[in-house]
Amino acid sequence: MMSDALHFHYDVDGNNFTSAGEASVQIKRMLRQMGYHPDLIRRISVAMYEGEINMVIHAKGGDADVYVEPDCITVILKDVGPGIKDVNLAMQEGYSTAPDNIRSLGFGAGMGLPNMKRYSDELKIDSVVGVGTTIEMKFRSA
């Protein structure tokens, strides 16, 4: 289904909070060059940025893969972190398991997953405790 899509891969470094978000910055730049609508690009980059931050906070990093098709962009974020115990709870605004030191960095308000849902057209979370989490987001150009 995504065989004709352009594929971009990024390693998200889990040991460096400062660099968190670099993959999203690059995707934003690339989608701009490809001429996608600014509103669509903003939705994708914000959602992907939240995902990247989550991978750095909770899972020591992971893989970000972006598939670009003319009318649909798919972002897949895969980590081998601790997994999400209760996905429904994690989807509630304000629920967070982030440690205090992350809150002092401006994240961990429990808005990450809700924001990803808010900004994407489709969000799939596949998480197994002790194994890892894969998040797939789809964004359609209207």
Place this chain on the structure above:
Amino acid sequence: MTIREMAERINATVYAEPDQLDEDLKGAFGSDMMSDVLAFAENRDVLLTGLLNPQIVRTAHMLDMRCIIIVRGKSATDEIKRLAAENQIALLETPLSMYEASGKLYEGGLGK
């Protein structure tokens, strides 16, 4: 409101290119919590924050914001300045609190 006018109203130091100073900016959002900025600040041009790490620039950049105002007399780090310049985001530093800076800018018409 332009960056020039904002800087005057809140007595701010400006780090920006000359061509950024007269751009008309609309709407602002103030928070130290970047998750909340990402959730609630779509379609605003200005971010007021007292947080000092590079993620304030990334957050602003993701939302296509044009200007970051650092409040409470704090100074931007070199990394923050570099990232902001790289992404054409103007940086302002004001001695005022977030409450005072927001009040003065709102009173002047920003976000009204």
